[in-house]
Amino acid sequence: MNNTFFFDELALKYSAELKMSHISNPSIEFGLKFLKKINSASDSTNLLLSPLSVIIAYCMVLEGAAGETEKQIKEVLDLDEIDNQHGGISEIIKQVIMHILKFGNLLVGNTIFKLKDTFVQSLQTNYSADAFNEDFNNNGKNVMEKVNSWVSENTKNKIATILNEPPNPDAVCLLLNAIYFEGSWLNPFPKRCTHDKIFNNSDGSTTKVKMMLHAGRYHFLESPEKKLKIVEIPYGENMSMILVLPIGDNNLKKMVDNLDSAELSRLIDSMTRTRLDSLMIPKFKLEDKHQLHEILPSMGMILPFDRMSAEFPKITERLVYISQSIQKALIEVTETGTVAAAVTKSACTSARAPSKVINFIADRPFLFFIRDNLTNVNLFMGQLNNMSSIQSL
Template sequence: MKLLLYSAFLSLTVTLALCGIKGLQEHFEQLGVQSLNPRGLHNNGTLSVANLSPEFHQENTVTNDLSTEGEEEEDYLDLETLFREDYDDVDIIDPDITSEFKQGNILKLFQGKTRIQRLNILNANFAFNLYRSLKDKANSSENILLAPVGISTAMAMISLGLKGQTQEEVLDSLGFTEFVNASSKYDITTIHNLFQKLTHRLFRRNFGYTLRSVNDLYIQKQFPVLSEFKNNMKRHYFAEVQLADFSDPTFISKANQRILKLTKGLIKEALVNVPPTTIMMVLNCLYFKGTWENKFPVEMTRKHTFRLNEKETVKVSMMQTKANFLATVDHELDCGVLQLPYVGNISMLIVLPYKPSSMRTLEKQLTPQLVEKWQESMTNRTREIMLPKFKLEKSYDLIEYLKKLGVNELFTQNGNYSGISEERINIEKFNHQGTITVNEEGTEAASVTTVAFMPLSAQIRFIIDRPFIFLIYEHRTNCLLFMGRVVNPNKL
């Protein structure tokens, strides 16, 4: 009985709050920079930050939904002070990867990639597996929304304090064991060092968009946490220990206010019904705000029929635009793939099955290898695009879905958390909450693909009037930020 009560008291809550996209109003209306191409890049692919005024950055890349007094400038300044080097140049290609790959082995994608890109290939592979785990338990009419990099980051943070089989299961599910085995120069510390660099890369506002990833670590007062764990959390994930009293409603209120502020008002009441017995909380907050390279004129938005399935249709607000876009057709999977770029180096991939039955096949086959094949086969044409406006709000407890991916011991009383504390603890919750809004002004994600422009006369229509999958990538790091399935644009 004493052990049972002790275990109930020392419970670990992992809360992952993520924020998706928010459309921009009157964004980049007066760019007026002649030296930049439509993606805000020079011809050599580098961004000209020097040519953009401070007023431009303040007006166009910092949201004004909530007051940022005492928070925004400090957060960005601290990171820039920590990172004096250009990590784009520091990343080198490791030539020691084995040349003998199994058929379909994801490590084949590592060739020619930087180390951060390799990490994100594995993060995307984990995301697609988790998506399938969610999809298998969801109704076919349900929308889905995930922020993969936030989930991977939270799990990597926790793995710092895991030992034995508990750690092995987490690392295996994330693909990190494969990563370490890919080169004699890699070890687990390599993974955490790369997450450190990735956090820096995902903390931008002078690239034509606002993107931030913030990690927090709350610990109940008097709970003994090992110094090594605390130091590593701060070093690799910028998560400095903050003492908390989870039984105090004031703490919950303040924590929710911080999340509300970090997500510019999009994530409300992230922490609800937090057990007073909680002794530690890991929080990852991801926020993105960007604008389309080619906006959808508001006056062109019309009501249009959207096919939910073979029998049902609904009327949705359909946006329209006409410009040059990259796209391809996958005849084997019976789908079209469209890339919608945002200002900066981010884009959204729309994957549109031609028949409702093709969605199930596509979801089973979705892999990083497939996405790379699509991107390599894309051509640039003038296209007329029709895309529904939509907003998704989703919240999941990921424990059952992670168990399907082989993460079992982590969620039992046999979990080995000896790298966190000498006390016995277990994870009670692993919450994931996100929201995304897509409208005429923008959303998130970007793509920097160099393809020669085709004649304007080669016009093709791409009408997204049936269920589709979306993937939002930051292309410098090959990072999958958000992904989801839109079955009904009229539902959250």
């Protein structure tokens, strides 16, 4: 064995993981801020978001931004301190794309506009973006079909479309990011143990759901101080689902409002290997869609969507702004594992009775994350408030 090569390989792997970990806090903090913004309008909303997909899509936009427009994008996504300290956002995203899951990035340029070569090259080099040019004015339907075909292919047909109509003929380009995750539980839930149980919705109503049941040792934390429980359910390949459940008189909205990224990370890091006598979570399929061009300005990202004030001088010589930005996301959770996708556009109970019974029973609203354990980057996050509107599996 060439030991020098072996250690060099380890050093490169560690360096890549260290770089990617700098996206961990933004993926948590931005996701929580987004969730709080949605909850401010309604405290009974189900939500599914890929914070990482939004971050990657808008990092591509950053390649063409300048001035206050660039500053606002970084501030809202909590990326504003990365450039100076960790070697550049694009290099970190490049490592994320190379090492975590299945990603796809797409740039579609409108042939009537001349995109700057440096912008196109940067997206191809740093983001492995597919790129092609089309006539949006005369060939809009074909553009729509090509984009939707790309989305379907990159999410293994889980998300069939992102465009419901041809793009605006005046659009300069379309930027898309797709993320796909399919994970099998390290310890699958026995199908014979799945049973009907009542889920208590946030509005006081109840819904009969299929509840999966397991018992065993999991990383777990119960915090009476914070009035919550956390459990980690591992997949293979260093991925996990983290569930956070309010307890006592706490409710999901109150719990989320009292969490920030530092506190949530501290609680997750405080979990210990614990025997759970019952781990119960519902089977579910959740789909969501976010009009980011409406939500992000309310979070402080105003200028990129302003026709007159947006600064994107590195994209084209003409004045450019973001007119539309959409994310579609989907997750399916079953006994065998989880399938999750997003596209952003711009064993039974043990017979041995222990001295203390410890359970995690998600029969009321809860928060969940899908996380890469090597970098602590959150790929997906969501909340279930009301199972009556959830597709049962």
